[in-house]
Amino acid sequence: MREPTFFVLASLADGRKHGYGIIKDAEELSDGRVRLKVGTLYAALERLTAEGLVEAAGDEVVDGRARRYFVLTDSGTASLAAEAERQALNAARARARLTQRAAKSAVTTPKAATA
Amino acid sequence: MREPTFFVLASLADGRKHGYGIIKDAEELSDGRVRLKVGTLYAALERLTAEGLVEAAGDEVVDGRARRYFVLTDSGTASLAAEAERQALNAARARARLTQRAAKSAVTTPKAATA
DNA sequence: CGATATATATCGACGGTCGTACTATGGTCG
DNA sequence: CGACCATAGTACGACCGTCGATATATATCG
Numbered sequence: 001m002r003e004p005t006f007f008v009l010a011s012l013a014d015g016r017k018h019g020y021g022i023i024k025d026a027e028e029l030s031d032g033r034v035r036l037k038v039g040t041l042y043a044a045l046e047r048l049t050a051e052g053l054v055e056a057a058g059d060e061v062v063d064g065r066a067r068r069y070f071v072l073t074d075s076g077t078a079s080l081a082a083e084a085e086r087q088a089l090n091a092a093r094a095r096a097r098l099t100q101r102a103a104k105s106a107v108t109t110p111k112a113a114t115a
Numbered sequence: 116m117r118e119p120t121f122f123v124l125a126s127l128a129d130g131r132k133h134g135y136g137i138i139k140d141a142e143e144l145s146d147g148r149v150r151l152k153v154g155t156l157y158a159a160l161e162r163l164t165a166e167g168l169v170e171a172a173g174d175e176v177v178d179g180r181a182r183r184y185f186v187l188t189d190s191g192t193a194s195l196a197a198e199a200e201r202q203a204l205n206a207a208r209a210r211a212r213l214t215q216r217a218a219k220s221a222v223t224t225p226k227a228a229t230a
Numbered sequence: 231c232g233a234t235a236t237a238t239a240t241c242g243a244c245g246g247t248c249g250t251a252c253t254a255t256g257g258t259c260g
Numbered sequence: 261c262g263a264c265c266a267t268a269g270t271a272c273g274a275c276c277g278t279c280g281a282t283a284t285a286t287a288t289c290g
Contacts, residue, residue, distance in 0.1 A: 002117070002246060006205065013212040020268050029208055033201075040247050042270070047246085064255050065268050072216075081213055086148075088206035090121065093144055094199040097128040098192065117277060135237050155278050157239070162277085179286050180237050 001083050004040050009053065009072065009080040016057050018067035019045065045070060053079050116198050119155045124168065124187065124195040131172050133182040134160065160185060168194050 007026040011017060017025060023036045048054040053076030057069040072080070122141040126132060132140060138151045163169040168191030172184040187195070 003205070004247065006209070010205075010209045010212055013209065013216050015216075018268080020266095024267095029212075030205070037248055037250095038269075039249075039271080043246075063267085066254095067268070077213065077216065080209055084206040084209040084213070087202040088210075090118070090125075090145070091199040091203035091206065094121070094125045094128065094195055095203075097125055097144075098196055098199070101128050101130075101187075101192065119278065133237080135235095138237095152279055153238075154240075154280075158277075178236085181285090182237070 001079075003034060004036055005044050005048070006080070006083060007034050007036065008041065008044050008048065009076055009083075012054060012070060012072040013077065013080055016069050016071045018060075018069045020067075022070075048076065052076075116194075118149060119151055120159050120163070121195070121198055122149050122151065123156065123159050123163065124191055124198075127169060127185060127187040128192065128195055131184050131186050133175075133184045135182075137185075163191065167191075 007030060008022060010029060011022045011025040014025065019038075019041055023038070023041060026034050026036050045054060049056060049070075052073055054070050055073050057071040060067050060069065122145060123137055125144060126137045126140040129140065134153075134156055138153070138156060141149050141151050160169060164171060164185075167188055169185050170188050172186040175182050175184065
């Protein structure tokens with residue numbers, strides 16, 4: 001799963017949201033790092049709906065603007081959870097190797113004694 | 116960064132390796148989950164070399180078979196570290212939301228009292 | 231001798247994302 | 261009042277990393 005898709009699900013994990021709301025929420029949730037493009041978002045919502053991870057949850061007109069709402073399905077919740085586990089594990093594995101590497105290079109390339 | 120690319124870097128974080136060795140190592144490192152395709156691997160190695168994250172580290176012939184070795188550059192090490200941080204953070208954020216969601220649904224949909 | 235593992239190269243196809251352009255309404259500022 | 265920005269959604273061509281398949285070559289095992 002790619003990052004934009006991941007944040008669409010993560011955003012909807014918070015509850016019922018409409019497209020533009022997801023964009024804003026994802027940006028906040030990622031500390032400004034992930035700015036979903038409209039094309040990416042609606043393509044993802046269609047795809048995720050077809051896959052059953054997301055469901056349409058009503059169209060409303062607020063302040064004269066049409067909104068399409070969506071919610072996470074149980075399947076979507078499970079997918080997000082699995083993906084989060086996977087990423088956490090991957091990150092942990094990579095970190096472990098990087099720590100080892102740093103320790104090794106500290107021995108191989110001693111710049112200044114820690115004493 | 117996509118998962119295959121991430122594991123190519125993570126594998127090389129362990130030290131100098133050749134293509135096929137990376138495939139085997141990535142599979143092990145990911146508990147069998149990530150099986151790099153040869154096309155993906157060599158394309159990634161070329162790309163990463165062009166980007167300066169990876170460097171060619173000598174061709175050798177072992178048991179009559181040609182091997183192309185690669186190592187991580189400092190830039191590659193930094194990229195991998197940054198990517199691991201990012202994924203760990205994303206996963207943590209998603210988990211937090213899922214926990215909240217579970218707590219909320221437990222109140223909304225009480226199945227059996229915990230008492 | 232045929233099958234499997236090692237080792238690399240190449241290439242068309244696919245799919246998710248990006249970038250851009252477009253339509254439309256409401257609110258703010260000069 | 262007109263210009264501009266935020267909100268809200270639609271549409272589409274292009275890009276790029278990955279996949280799947282095919283190919284070549286050597287060593288080993290049965």
